[in-house]
Amino acid sequence: MSQRPTPDEIRRAPKVLLHDHLDGGLRAETIVDLARETGYDRLPTTDPDNLRQWFEEASDSGSLVRYLETFDHTVGVMQTRESLVRVAAECAEDLAADGVVYAEVRYAPEQHTTTGLSLDQVVEAVLEGFGQVPGIKVGTLLTAMRHQARSMEIAELAVRYRDVGVVGFDIAGAEAGYPPTRHLDAFEYLQRENAHFTIHAGEAFGLPSIWQAIQWCGADRLGHGVRIIDDISASEDGTAKLGRLAALRP
Template sequence: MTSEYQDRPTPEQIRRAPKVLLHDHLDGGLRPATVVDLALETGYDGLPKSDPAELGRWFREAADSGSLELYLETFAHTCAVMQTRDALFRVAAECAEDLAEDGVVYAEVRYAPEQHLTRGLTLEQVVEAVNEGFREGERRAREKGLRIRVGALLTAMRHAARALEIAELANSYRDHGVVGFDIAGAEAGYPPTRHLDAFEYLKRENNHFTIHAGEAFGLPSIWQALQWCGADRLGHGVRIIDDIEVADDGSVTLGRLASYVRDKRIPLELCPTSNLQTGAARSYAEHPIGLLRRLQFRATVNTDNRLMSGASMSDEFEHLVSTFHYTLDDMQWFTVNAMKSAFIPFDERLAMINDVIKPGYAELKSEWLFRQMASASPLTRWSHVEGG
């Protein structure tokens, strides 16, 4: 057992490890084959490719633009095929299934109800179709011996004017599958402060909300999300790195906003692959998550849009393990961070940590140790038994 990185988890271990996902868009995670099927069923003829494999590649290539605005254009196609109850139900059920297959045990999946009304559905019908789909996906996962719980986040579009209406909708379904609220869309020119009435309403109702901030626009959007709006979490928040100075000698100085975010344990919903696509980071090695983890920020790992990024939670962790030489302990740290930051009651979060996450990682670590001991020489095995 002499290799410096011999305790790095294998891809199979990463897939089996219990994972928690806080930032995933329903309309950004469709199976390419489902997009093709739904386009045929609904008569949508705007897809750039009709073959599922080619369409999947097109989404990834279109998203690799380095621009958040261009990245967001890809959603016109997925939203176009998600305009009926059956389509929403199918997409939500498959989302839960796919996440469970990838080892995700808890997920908060967000979507904007206002973007699914072109064929006559009401906001309430959209929410109910998605909730029913998530429950169906959970049921299918259980039949396969897998465990997952999915909560919905209702998103308002920051360039529109329906935030208060969507916040009220989220509050009315808060005990029926919806766990919180979000705003999304292009940050530049559309600050979260345009929707203060929605955030004030949610605070009066003691409800949870996250805000997309610190992805494309930087520190001002983070400050506004926290100090003016009172966000519980930061959607992305990767640009907090702009308030952290690393000297040539490796010493680190935190600005006041970065210190506040760390000291208050404000969760950062970091999405490494998506951040590379939109230009918020240039490479995995340069992604701020490495420094933020070392500085003990409340960092979490997320997918953002699995279709556009061509990435799963396992893929995200594989990149981080390869880049930063993370171990199962690091993966557990990120996962517990995410579960602590979820929008479900404290006792339910604690039960997930103690009954699902920690035992899952303990089992994987035991398997790893057993394999290492089995492959070691008799003398090495004896030294480990005797404590060296």
């Protein structure tokens, strides 16, 4: 019988990460530092240990809405060029320390412009930060928020920077009431440009979201898609029976 790998062996093994959010993995100490430097005063606590615990509890609450609220604070301290460079560099450092050799990290440029940065400046700052860390290759996916109306603008941004580190486009945010077909013009544009895109679908809204993302929008990859389980049933002999969605092939 083969021996189970230890946590240290797993950490050192080379890995690929295809779904990570830049604004979802900040170090607690960094959030406190950046809040002080940028004047952000809405943190629930400025003690790094307590802040780390607050984030962990919100993330494990089982509520997608409460989980998404944590991003108000991380995005809130990522509004300057310097903060974006630092967060991106630390992201790459932390991933490399876990043995990741290739990662695709996504973020929404439109959420980092409240202090005057342009979309291009946001993208260039993040790419600069990722480029500072040796031993790991990081590609970025530019995300459009599905409740906003800037998906075409972000899709064009992704195409503009695809030769210098941007590897794709994505939409994310609350699914209910904001179907992926709302951004069909952006997906059609990306297809014409032979550009890649993913769609967050099937985490909170279920099978209709997955169906639209694949059949209507032509997504290369789904973000999460966990509700596909609702399309799988067990036969009398115990084998899995796939529905029309689970049986789809790329």
